[in-house]
Amino acid sequence: MKKYRKFYVIFLSGMLLCLGGCGRKADRMGDSAVHSMDTAMGTMVQQTIYLQDTQEKADQADGEGQSQSGAVTDDVMEVIRRLEEELLSWRLETSEVYAINESAGDPEGILVSPQMKQLLTRCREVSEASSGAFDITMGRVVRLWNLDAWAGADNQLDYRLPGEEEILSCLSGTGYEKLDLQENRLYLPSDLQLDLGAVGKGIALDEIQETFSQKQEVAGAIVSVGGSVLTYGTKPDGTSWRVAVTDPQNTAAGIGYLELSGQWCVSTSGTYERFVEVNGVRYHHIIDPSTGHPADSGLDSVTVLTKDGFLSDALSTACLVLGKEEGGRLAQAFQAEAIFVDHEGNVTMTEGMGQYFHLSKVEK
Ligand code: ADP
Ligand code: MG
DSSP states (O other), X not given: OEEEOOOOOOOOOSOGGGOSOOSSSOEEOTTSEEEEEEEEXXXXXXXXXXXXXXXXXXXXXXXXXXXXXXXXXXXXXXXXHHIIIIIIOSSOTTSHHHHHHHTTTOTTOEEOOHHHHHHHHHHHHHHHHTTTSSOTTBHHHHHHHOHHHHHTOSOGGGOOOOOHHHHHHHXXXXXXXXXXXXXXXXXXXTTOBOOOTTTHHHHHHHHHHHHHHTOTTEEEEEEEETTEEEEEEOOXXXXXXXEEEEETTEEEEEEEEEEEOSSEEEEEEETTSSEEEETTEEEESOEETTTTEEOOSSEEEEEEEESOHHHHHHHHHHHHHHOHHHHHHHHXXXXXXXXXXXXXXXXXXXXXXXXXXEEEEEEO
């Protein structure tokens, strides 16, 4: 691993995260790209789509009306919303996770879809490899802290820290090894609730990539779903994709950027994403399953680069819990690269990351 002191150098223009076009509808910009900004999965979704040259001309000849690229950005939003509503949300009664959680304690278990079965199997693999640092069975502990709900609230002074006894009581029911999946049936213990918040955005990236691959008109695209970013194909001018890495101590800026060609997924988990401050102590939304408290591994953020969205998201969460040494080993075990920013602002990374990451001050 290489070690760098953090420093600030240049302003980077044309970043994904400083898009000019804002609004629910896609806007065609002068550079032939279509940009759109919207919300889904409780976060911001930003897209920049480049169409194949022939499609671009057809759109222009078409004049008014919905352009092909506008339809693509709508399709992307539809993919994310469907995932949330039908599969992943623990809040929405329409989702499979909701039905699974409702089935807790049922001796008959519940039939799961092929997609859910695959997802649970993949989650278990990351849980095992991370010695349980990544654990989707912590629903009750996560709900107890309820940091996602309080993070953006105006009345944070009213936030009540959970007591140690409550934490331990919720924690005692958790454990990925308690998930009993037999054939297509899942048997959930009565005191266990699933929370797939750590992988939802990454799964969305995988499905968006699949959608693009079925649309010949898409030449290139960069899409961010909160802290997870997909790059796809190429830009008309042949330049690389650039993905900013946020500075945890000044989230309006970046510590640098990744320069990428073709299809990649980049996910960042950070203590700055969702948190509540009580008496000067920050309580953030990534929980260490070994303590039931917000992870305290010395890191403020982890950024993971892989070709696979699910993995980038799962690993960034796991690495934030594990810390830089163990986190680095975990990332490499999955052929992923990672950047770690600690509380002092030191930036370290896995060896292979050096070819993609440029350390420099970036304004977002
Ligand atoms: P974000 O949702 O901000 O992108 P993450 O991908 O790191 O951040 O996911 C954090 C979410 O994952 C939490 O809000 C919670 O729902 C869930 N979670 C918290 N701790 C863990 C953990 N140790 N393992 C798995 N999921 C977790
Ligand atoms: Mg994650």
